[in-house]
Amino acid sequence: MGKVDIPYYVLKKGVYGYWQPTAAMKAAGFKSVPCGKDGPQAWAIAAQWNERWQRHRQGREQDAISKWPAGSIGEAFDRYRKTTEWTDVKKPRTREEWERAWTRIAPVFGDLPPTSDEITLETLSRFRALIFNEVSPREAWRTIKIWRALWNVCASLQYTHGKKDPALSITNSQPAPRSKSWVEWEAVILAKKAWREKYYGLAVAIAFAWDTQLSPADLRGLTKAGIAGEGSGRHFPIERAKSGRSAIGTLGRRSLALMDAYLTMFPCEVGAILRNRSGAIYSRFTLPDDFAVVRELCFPGDARTLADMRRSGAIEAQAGGATSAETAAKMANSISTSNALHKTYQPVDLETVRQADAARRLGRTRLRARTNND
CATH class of the missing domain: 3.30.730 (GCC-box Binding Domain)
Structure with a gap:
């Protein structure tokens, strides 16, 4: 090439x-x-x-x-980004997902009006296939999902003149969700290796990911000023980046010791705690890149991600007998039967999250014993 x-x-x-x-x-x-x-x-x-x-x-x-040219999809998206629906209603993580898809849509269709003869079922199908083959099935699915939402924006702004979205005829099935997970000893090895290789911020990120079950996006937003509690009871009360739901990131003994050692070396008084080796705050690109380097050193050929640790904690908690409400409180998502009722009658509180932590410890023991018996 x-x-x-x-x-x-x-x-x-x-x-x-x-x-x-x-x-x-x-x-x-x-x-x-x-x-x-x-x-x-x-x-x-x-x-x-x-x-x-x-x-x-x-x-x-x-x-x-x-x-962008007048009447183009790019102009419509620019106008949309100036509305309160974009700036105030959409969560930062959702806006990030739109922008990510836009980097693929813009070079191909950004300067065209929705009514263009170049925007057809055939061209959109080829566009999706290209992303599917050269990037990933999930990225292809996400891009078309955002395209459809963006078309609705164009229609609301009177750019489509009644033309229906050709992408509606594309089969855009969501790829099967990830099912991979980690176990505790693997997380410990990864964190230790990261520290020894001087990826200090990554070592803390791994420890945090294992204990808190927060997503990488939420981890990147943690600050020193956001630490609540004292001593061994220190934790992170946050609002999740993707959903806006309240969450509490609890920390175990290892994570607290690692955080204290890290903050002694790098005080991080202003801005996020987790930083790469250059001292820059971790981004959604540099954090997975550094994790991939350390993962390859520890487990060559492995494809699991830092985000898979969130699922690992749920597996432990359920094995330890945690209720759906406790698991949902720990993960700040909609695992429980009715999220609206859960939010009303079982709000996220530190005690509920601690109960999920206890269930994780019990579940970890049960899973280990089950593995040994096999």
Whole structure:
């Protein structure tokens, strides 16, 4: 495959392209953009974002978002991002998901009006197939899901002129959910290896992920100022990034000791606690990248992720006899039968989460014994 010279375009693991802005560019509002598998489509995405940066740098636009042709999908999305439905109603994690899909949609369809003859069932089907084959089935599903939602936005803004979304005829089945998990000794090995390899922030992230069952997105938002309680009772009361539900991240002895050692070395008085080796706050790209490096050192060829630790805790808790309400309180999701009733009559509180922690410890013992018997 040929090489291209696009400013700020970098390869990670020799396969996946990213448009990686500098610190000064990030301060201006630009973010790291995943471009997908190295190739023409990735180059097109990187080139587009570089053009946006050049426009901004030269003062050819007022903000970091380029101006799209009148009546285009890009213009509709720009208008939508200025509404309170986008800024206030959508949770940050949901907005992030839209922006992620937009980096794939924009280079292909962003400058076209929804009424364009180029937007057909055939072109959208090929578009989905390309993402499916070159990135992943889940990314293809997510992109079409956001496309359909974006089409509804275009319709609400009177851009479609009655044209129906061609993507509605595409079979866009959601891939089977992940079912992989970790066990405690594996999490311990990963955290120790990360620390020894001087991935100090990652070591703490792994320990936090195991104990709190919070998602990586929630972990990245933890701050020193957000620590509640004292001594061995310290914990993190948070609002989940994706759903906005209240959650409490409890910490075990190992995690507390690791956090104290880490904060002694890196006080992190301002901003998030978890940082990479350069001292920069972990992003949704750099955290999984660093985790993959350490995972490969510990378990070569393994494909499990940091997010799979959230599922591992649920497996332990259920094996230990935790009720659905206790598990839901621990994970701050809708595992319980009726989330609305659960929120009303069984609100998240520290005692309920501690009960789930106790069930996890019991479940861990039972699972270990079951494995030994097998």
